[in-house]
Amino acid sequence: MTMKLPPASDHVYFNDGFKCSSISITTNLNELNGDNGAISSNDSQGSNEFILTGDGRKIIPNIKALDYAKLWLQDRKRRTFKRKVLQKRLPITQWFPKYNIDNAVGDLVAGITVGLTVIPQALAYAGIAGLPAAHGLYGSFLGCFVYIFLGSCKDVPFGPSAIVALLTYQAAQGSWQKSVLLCLLCGIVELAMGIFGLGFLIDFVSGPVSSGFTSAVSLIILTSQIKNILGITARGATFVEIWTQIFNNIGEARSADTILGLTCIVILLIMRHFTSFRIGPEEPLLRSRTQNVINKIIWVVGTSRNAILVIGCCIMGMILRDDEGTPFKVIGYIPQGLPSFALPPIHINGNDTFTGKEETFVEIVKSMGSGLIVIPLISLMENIAICKVFGNGKPVDASQELIAIGTANIANAFVQGFPGTGALSRGAVNHASGVRT
Numbered sequence: 001m002t003m004k005l006p007p008a009s010d011h012v013y014f015n016d017g018f019k020c021s022s023i024s025i026t027t028n029l030n031e032l033n034g035d036n037g038a039i040s041s042n043d044s045q046g047s048n049e050f051i052l053t054g055d056g057r058k059i060i061p062n063i064k065a066l067d068y069a070k071l072w073l074q075d076r077k078r079r080t081f082k083r084k085v086l087q088k089r090l091p092i093t094q095w096f097p098k099y100n101i102d103n104a105v106g107d108l109v110a111g112i113t114v115g116l117t118v119i120p121q122a123l124a125y126a127g128i129a130g131l132p133a134a135h136g137l138y139g140s141f142l143g144c145f146v147y148i149f150l151g152s153c154k155d156v157p158f159g160p161s162a163i164v165a166l167l168t169y170q171a172a173q174g175s176w177q178k179s180v181l182l183c184l185l186c187g188i189v190e191l192a193m194g195i196f197g198l199g200f201l202i203d204f205v206s207g208p209v210s211s212g213f214t215s216a217v218s219l220i221i222l223t224s225q226i227k228n229i230l231g232i233t234a235r236g237a238t239f240v241e242i243w244t245q246i247f248n249n250i251g252e253a254r255s256a257d258t259i260l261g262l263t264c265i266v267i268l269l270i271m272r273h274f275t276s277f278r279i280g281p282e283e284p285l286l287r288s289r290t291q292n293v294i295n296k297i298i299w300v301v302g303t304s305r306n307a308i309l310v311i312g313c314c315i316m317g318m319i320l321r322d323d324e325g326t327p328f329k330v331i332g333y334i335p336q337g338l339p340s341f342a343l344p345p346i347h348i349n350g351n352d353t354f355t356g357k358e359e360t361f362v363e364i365v366k367s368m369g370s371g372l373i374v375i376p377l378i379s380l381m382e383n384i385a386i387c388k389v390f391g392n393g394k395p396v397d398a399s400q401e402l403i404a405i406g407t408a409n410i411a412n413a414f415v416q417g418f419p420g421t422g423a424l425s426r427g428a429v430n431h432a433s434g435v436r437t
């Protein structure tokens with residue numbers, strides 16, 4: 001195939017290959033007609049965005065801003081409501097039409113198991129965030145329902161997590177009003193990042209940074225719980241401050257709390273091995289029906305160890321309670337029923353602040369500092385970690401996960417919950433329980 005340039009036709013190339021085609025191609029090299037620069041209808045090729053003239057020049061048509069906005073909205077509507085896009089942004093439309101009784105049984109077992117796990121975790125993580133225990137429970141239920149529709153990973157159990165709870169304490173300083181507002185603002189940031197496709201930012205966080213951060217958080221969480229095991233008061237915003245308070249108040253340690261705390265740790269470590277304990281042959285097909293039933297019961301006991309221990313300690317507290325109270329500290333009163341559905345507080349009265357002065361919305365946001373950016377990124381990191389560990393090589397859409405956890409946090413803010421994400425420990429329990437969707 002050769003290209004020729006006839007001398008009489010400047011800027012026009014003829015392809016001899018088209019001679020054997022039935023397509024008729026005509027070119028018109030007429031100049032602009034008239035002095036006003038009008039272009040003849042045979043001298044241009046139309047486009048929605050520009051006009052291409054015969055001599056190769058582009059002329060952008062004069063379109064009003066309102067008309068351009070209408071065209072843009074129509075284009076976005078056409079692209080957004082495609083079936084493929086809807087299935088991507090609403091993952092429930094992919095698996096729900098194929099839902100069957102086997103999936104329902106697997107989800108029921110996994111739901112009960114994870115539900116028994118999340119209750120004691122929510123109570124503990126609320127303490128890490130410096131909040132009343134009830135707020136941990138409030139942040140554990142509504143976000144899960146939202147994630148059903150928008151989440152792309154079946155193994156992610158949305159709710160409070162240890163890392164996010166610690167970051168919440170650092171940003172809100174134990175104020176439930178700030179924590180609830182922080183939940184709303186983090187949800188908005190996450191949702192905006194997801195809509196604008198900023199999930200790729202997680203790729204710029206290196207492995208050593210993530211590992212170092214996780215290890216440091218683990219030490220801080222351990223430090224924050226030492227005071228509860230000893231039954232003493234130790235306030236502080238940093239690692240050094242908390243340990244300084246612990247050593248200063250070590251003489252006030254309560255023996256009952258210490259014994260109970262250490263005993264619970266030992267029991268949890270022992271029950272942790274129940275999940276891998278098996279009776280009979282290694283192959284399930286070679287075991288008898290009785291052996292399989294016993295193994296399943298042992299696995300359920302090991303998986304639900306947190307809930308079993310909490311229930312046992314509650315019963316013990318009720319039995320040992322007298323007119324003077326219990327021999328060890330308890331969580332205290334938790335309001336009955338579901339929380340009221342209300343807007344998050346946008347200002348705090350002086351009676352609820354440490355300084356005694358009323359704080360406006362702007363002052364609250366300023367006090368949160370970098371937490372508004374750090375918490376969404378860490379939440380995404382923890383969520384993506386679950387997707388990658390249990391996804392069996394399935395690609396993860398980080399932007400969709402941002403949309404899911406962002407919307408879930410916005411919903412949680414209206415029921416007085418604090419920021420949450422998928423917790424890796426509950427994700428492991430969820431996966432091991434045989435979750436289907």
